[in-house]
Amino acid sequence: MSLNVAVIVKLEPDFSEGNISYNADGTLNRAETKSKLGAHSSVACLAAFYAKVNYGANISVATMGPPMSEIALSEAQSICDADSLHLYTDRIFASADTLATAEVLKKGIQKMKENENENNNGIDIIFSGHRASDGETGQTGPQTAWKLGYPFFGNVIDYHLNLKDRVVTLKRLVVLNGMDNIIEEIESPLPVFIALDPSYKPSFTTLSSRLKATIFEKNAEKKVANFKSYLKMFDHNSLELDPKEVGLSGSPTIVYKVERIPKGKMNRKAEIIDGRDRNQIKNIAEKILILNGQYGRS
């Protein structure tokens, strides 16, 4: 009763202060800005790690991106003690939108089934992060899931498996505008696609499982030292992808233009007003109501 899981990750620029750099014209200086495994991707790895420790899962991590994306794979391996790393890299994959990316990931994950897990059910669970921080919008996951025919569950904060019946129970955090937050508990047969909420944390509940986790952590360390031996590269040929379906050709959407948001946030420079000046307070009252759409037009 083996369990096979896949994790989809992404290499992202590190946008934190002290790491990010801009060119003189205000655009992102990609050369100077370091890249790393995206924060949300590492959450997905944690979920896979939980499956490894608790259910003995075999883990494959996959990413689509330029060759340097292998950094993301090795970082992912160090988190989840992955057994194999898959890099989908091909010039023609570049600049893909989510639909075209999902196409590549779909083929890649189908290949995982064929290659590694000949005599079992294929991939049982696919994990992905909530979204990437550099503009990707959290659609790649659900679209990949759909193309593969896996039910998709987003914002997952906890999950448990019943391996005997091959059923997953999971909790999702549903945040809706104008409503209280909802925690929804769902049961679904495997296979499934799970996108983790950023707040996900593996819920090891026994001391022995925590101990076990430390052993896998150690293993991961050893593997990462030699991560290239776990790495497999694929291009559109080896994934048997039609070039028309991927990259720019397979992307329905294009970025038509980029412009400054007109009323871009200005630096705050406080206008100081004397609280005893009724006229001034009146102006502020107006300002509040205008901004709030209760009066005039903004």
Next chain:
Amino acid sequence: MEDFDVIIIGGGSAGLAALKHISALGKQAILIESGKEIGSKNVSGGILYSKNKEYGQVHNVEDIYGQKFLEEEPYERRITKYILNATSKDKVCSIDLTSIHDFQSNFGCSVLLNKLNTWFAKEAQEEAQKQGGGIVTGVHVKNIKWNNENTPIELDGGKQNSSTYDNSLIVETDELEEFRSRAIIAADGVNSEIASLLRAREKFSPDQLYQGVKVVIKLPEEIIEKRFEIGPDEGAAHLFSGDISLNQVGGGFLYTNRDSISIGGVYHLSSLLENPVEPDQLVNSLINNPLVKDLIQDEVPIKNIEKNLSKEEQTKKSFTISKLIRTWNELREIYYSPKNREKTIANGKFKSIEEIKDKINTTRRRLVEEFNTKFVTNYVELEYSAKVVPDGKRCMMNKPYYKNVLFVGDAAGRGIFLGPRIEGLNVGMDDAVRAAKTIIKYIKNNLTDPNIGEIYSQSIHESPYTRDMKKIDKDYLKVLLKAVKKIPLEDLGAKNNFLIRCMSNDFLRNFAVSTINKVGFYKFLSFVESPKIYIDIPILLAEKLGRKINTSTKFDIPELSERISKLKYYEDNNSHIIVTKPQIEFMKKMTVLCPTKCYSIEDQNVVIQHEGCIECGTCSKETSWKHPRGEKGIFFKYG
């Protein structure tokens, strides 16, 4: 319920040594630490000693971790220069006490506990895993009870007839399901909840504690060596007393690390309660000392962003400057460190040292010319921290156990304060080995021997460190006085002079010391650790004999709020501390003495804002005090 033989609570240097040793002796043990990572909750000064005691054997760091400790150097610098500075305003009288430092020592090295304990943990973990044990972090033990009792123990420490109980313990944590253990080593530090929970001892009272407050300061490696006139394999330690103590009993310290400086003070809590001074002010008074200023100053860039840019441009500019400053800092770290230089040149990043230097200069120039950055003389703080330290001679547990729970290190109140020197790390590690050995015997007896505690206690009493906590070592005093002898004491006034003269006489000293030890060392503490010794004499020394230090350097010392905002917390909505006596004097004083100002008085009641708590333990005595839940609370990056 899961069953284990031995659980160690607390992953400080004491707990880790216990784990390492039990595992090395071939048995399974599991260490539980509440911090998110090992090392994130531990604070020291600190100098870790390896001792060579005359009155018995101690277990030193290199005995526990082997030669690897010396090879991999998880410490900062070996201390080769040990100086006491008496201060008064701009005058400093420096006395070389290196002989004191070397007294019965193999070596002493400066350490930063996050790094050190992380290394210990790596070693201990590896050993433990071989035996099926290991380290589990982020788990907070909240209760221990014995299997045959439903309620927590409510008995006096260890007085129960031990043959009648079922010795298996049930451990409750905030994070995991309950589990059973047959013995526990409590290495949970000076604010031990386990000790209070079991009533194995009273909470330490202010009289038994010192409050230690520290700041880690950044300074490049070779600049340190130049300033302190030490070689690459050497380190300096400075102690301070006199006016820097703002009239408190205690003193200041400054230790050189590899590429940083630890600076801080350790003050008697009773003294602080009597005349409350803000802990950060005590650190500031040291930083403002002219000698210290000259030692720690550095070139510091100041970001300057035009206010009339749009927020977007400001942010981008600010980020770009941050990145440049970071590059500049990193390059300096390479340039001023022989090891880093070598590595960087070897991996081809730079061709030569000159090239690194060039890059530093161009980065600096860019910062100045393109981004209007100013470089000023100042210093850079990395981390502010605090923790109370138990004074073993006043508070060590006479019987450091309760049933089959053994207390080690700070949890057992074991630390040596000998004049200017603190020893807690080495003592805790020695305790740990003794506990480990006891446990091994216990396991061999099928985990049933009801005398486990007594056996451990005996071993502890054989420890030379225990002796140090009870008695003045006359040889130590001799060395101390010899060091002080070079000072022309005539100038100090007849009375003090007379005392020192008497003590310098071998016969008189030995007589005095043995009398004191007979009557009880602790009875003389109020005399030895008095304002006179700690404040008046040093000030006198400085004024009469000190050299004047002129410095024009003005430091921009960060406000407390700035220091706190730089700390890393994993916040918890639930407070781990509850104020139970909101109107007593002690609590009112906490509004001053809490190092992060967590307390304020509102409507005549003292209230706590626990979010800023750095878990020092100063307020523990009169509050319901627990460590935060697993992973929560302060996270020290240096410690």
Next chain:
Amino acid sequence: MIENKKLSDLEDGNNSNSYHHMLVIIEVVDGVVLPVNYEMLGEARRLMDFFNKQYNSNEKVIAVVLGQNIKDLCNELINYGADVVVYADDPNLRYMVNQTSTKVISSIAMDKDIISKISPDFVNHYKKPRYMFFAADSIGRHLSATVLAELDSGLASDVNKLEISDLEIKHQHKTKGNALKYGKVLEMYRPDFSGFLWTTILCLDNKNPEIRRDFHPQACSIIPGAFAPLEPDPKRKGQLIEFTPKFDKKDLKIKVLNRSIDKDKIDFDSFKIVISFGKGIKEFPEDNIKLIETLSKLTGAEIGISLPLSKKIFKLDEKINSKYMIPGRVIGTSGRKITPKIYIAIGISGAIQHIEGMKEAEFVIAINTDENAPIINECDIFIKGKMEDVLPVLIEEIKRIISPLEVQAKRK
């Protein structure tokens, strides 16, 4: 029908009459239509009114609702701007489960019966909707992705501005480098991750013969609060169409076992204005809180606090304490990070930990007695004065403006 075509349609490609209407996917949670859906309907109405006028056509805003016992909600959607409401009412749709919802919505989108009921003219060539709107929330974001994967088209997410226009496009892939005209293109604006830039996304058919492929519908998910809903008009007429969904047995094995509501969380995100108070209320806490309550009622604001207040430091009525002095209202690193349009900080000094929670607010007003309080560096207007003096005047002035307006509204 060919005769009716306008020029831009002809250049729009062969399949231009295969795509019609605007589908707006409505989310019903526990019997309630989410506010964002009304905003989407408002924007859809505006765009399609423009569209129909511009292109002299008659395409509809179709609201799609799934759920159980939802029929009663349909008229409301018409009042808010929908022409047609297609609803699927089934116990299996009680909760929005992505798998089942995706299939039902996709079937509705491609259902010719429905089109024949709405616009029989289109039915022959009809393939898919022209445009589609989803909400950019925990349900809609994922739903939009899976539905569009099923419909095999593109999607922009987190959109906050929309236009329809005819564009000339020259694109290496889409048009093989030639300048070609695209008609009725939905320009979808989304703020990029930095918050400073707007990226416009288009979903375009590949007209390049080598990679020819149609990409419709043009779809997006819409940020809550970005658009204004219309005033509901109970007199608006529209068409209700019931759709009977079919389910895969396999999908019905996905079960919602339990749902619990997390009540502690204050829903700051739904409010344009947040008014916070701090220790500065100390002299007359009870009276000051009353003033702040009045102000918040007048402006429809949610109320926040600074951290110390959550420690219940003032002796107050237990009702007030349990309503306001709670961790859920704290703004800052230990509490919430919020991004309202207006933030009013009353008697708050502006400690760095507090600033972290509100610095992304668009417009910040502080009321404080102390000009040296750090909040002055993080606000747009600093009213120097005691809140006890300032608030009553501010409230009075606001009332003075609002009441004649209300009178005006009544007269209309």
